Amino acid sequence: MAVLTSTRTVRIGLDIGGTKIDAVALGAGGEVLATDRRPTPTGVLDVVSTASAVVTGLVGGLGGPVHLDGIGIGIPGLVDPVDGTVRNAVNLGLGPDPVDLADLLSTAVGGVPVVVENDVKATTWGAYTLLAPPGDLALLSLGTGLAAGLVVNGELLRGAGSAAGEIGHLALDPRGHVCNCGQRGCLETLAAGSALQRDWPHGDEGRSADHLFAAADAGDPRAGAVLERWLAGVALAVRTLGLTCDPSVIVLAGGVAGVGEPLHRSVSQALRRQARGSAFLTGLALDERLALLPTDRPVAAIGAAATAARTHPGAFTPGR
Ligand SMILES: [Zn+2]
Numbered sequence: 001m002a003v004l005t006s007t008r009t010v011r012i013g014l015d016i017g018g019t020k021i022d023a024v025a026l027g028a029g030g031e032v033l034a035t036d037r038r039p040t041p042t043g044v045l046d047v048v049s050t051a052s053a054v055v056t057g058l059v060g061g062l063g064g065p066v067h068l069d070g071i072g073i074g075i076p077g078l079v080d081p082v083d084g085t086v087r088n089a090v091n092l093g094l095g096p097d098p099v100d101l102a103d104l105l106s107t108a109v110g111g112v113p114v115v116v117e118n119d120v121k122a123t124t125w126g127a128y129t130l131l132a133p134p135g136d137l138a139l140l141s142l143g144t145g146l147a148a149g150l151v152v153n154g155e156l157l158r159g160a161g162s163a164a165g166e167i168g169h170l171a172l173d174p175r176g177h178v179c180n181c182g183q184r185g186c187l188e189t190l191a192a193g194s195a196l197q198r199d200w201p202h203g204d205e206g207r208s209a210d211h212l213f214a215a216a217d218a219g220d221p222r223a224g225a226v227l228e229r230w231l232a233g234v235a236l237a238v239r240t241l242g243l244t245c246d247p248s249v250i251v252l253a254g255g256v257a258g259v260g261e262p263l264h265r266s267v268s269q270a271l272r273r274q275a276r277g278s279a280f281l282t283g284l285a286l287d288e289r290l291a292l293l294p295t296d297r298p299v300a301a302i303g304a305a306a307t308a309a310r311t312h313p314g315a316f317t318p319g320r
Pocket residue numbers: 168169170179180181182183186188
C-alpha cells in the first residue's frame with residue numbers, strides 16, 4: 001500500500017509543430033513537473049517514435065512510481081478528436097488520408113489513452129487554463145493561417161462541422177489574393193503571419209514580423225504602410241471575434257505573437273482607430289481585452305495535457 005499511496009498521477013501534453021515538439025508533464029493539480037523540446041522529424045512513424053521517446057523520457061525523469069493516465073496531442077491540421085485521427089497537416093507531411101495518431105502513439109507507449117486535438121484549440125484551452133478569465137475567451141492565432149479558438153461557457157467550441165472559429169476564411173476582397181481554401185481575398189490573406197511574411201519577407205513569419213516592426217519603428221515609410229495594412233486586418237479579426245462572442249479576453253497567439261508587447265500595443269491602437277466615430281465600438285473597449293500568451297510556459301503543450309485530463313466523450317480508450 002505504501003507504494004500505491006506514493007504513486008504520482010501524471011498527464012503529458014505534446015505540442016507537435018512543424019519544426020519542434022514541445023512536451024510537458026503535469027501533476028494531478030495541473031502543476032508543471034517537467035518539460036522537453038525536440039526537433040520534429042519527418043514522417044508519421046518517426047514523429048510517433050520521437051513522441052514515444054519524449055513520453056518515456058519525461059516519465060523516467062520524474063523518479064518514483066508514476067501513473068501516466070493520459071496523453072494529449074496538439075497538432076496542426078484537420079483533427080477528429082473523437083477517433084483520434086489527423087489529416088492535412090501539411091507541415092508534417094500528412095495528406096488527405098486520416099492517420100490514426102492516437103492509436104499509433106497509444107500502442108507505442110503501452111496502451112496509455114491518447115487524445116488528439118487541433119493545435120489552435122489545444123493552445124486555446126491552455127490559455128484558458130492559465131489565464132483563468134472571468135468569462136469566455138477567444139484566441140486569435142496568427143500563423144501560416146489565421147484561425148480562432150473559442151471557449152464559451154467553459155467549453156471549447158467546435159461547431160457542427162468543426163469550423164467554429166475559422167474566421168480566416170471570411171472572404172472580404174473579391175480582388176484580393178487567392179486563399180488556400182479556394183476563395184479570394186480571405187481575412188487570412190490580409191492578416192495571417194503568412195500575409196505579413198508575403199509582404200515583408202525576412203525569414204520565417206516570426207523573423208519577418210520582428211523585422212517589420214523594427215523597420216516601421218525606425219521610420220521606414222514602406223514598412224509603416226505594410227504594417228498599418230496588416231494591423232488593420234488583425235484588428236478586424238479581433239473585432240469579428242468581439243462582435244461574435246463578446247469574450248472577456250482575446251489572446252493574440254501564433255508565430256508572429258513572439259513580437260510581444262509591440263504587437264499588443266499596435267493592435268490596441270489599430271482597434272481604437274477603427275472604433276473612432278462609433279460610440280458602440282468604443283464602448284466595447286475591445287483594445288482593453290487583448291492579452292498575450294504567457295511566454296514562460298509551453299501553453300500549447302499544457303493545453304494538450306489538460307485536454308487529455310478533461311472528461312472527453314470522444315477520448316480514445318485502448319481496447320474500446
Ligand atoms: Zn480562405
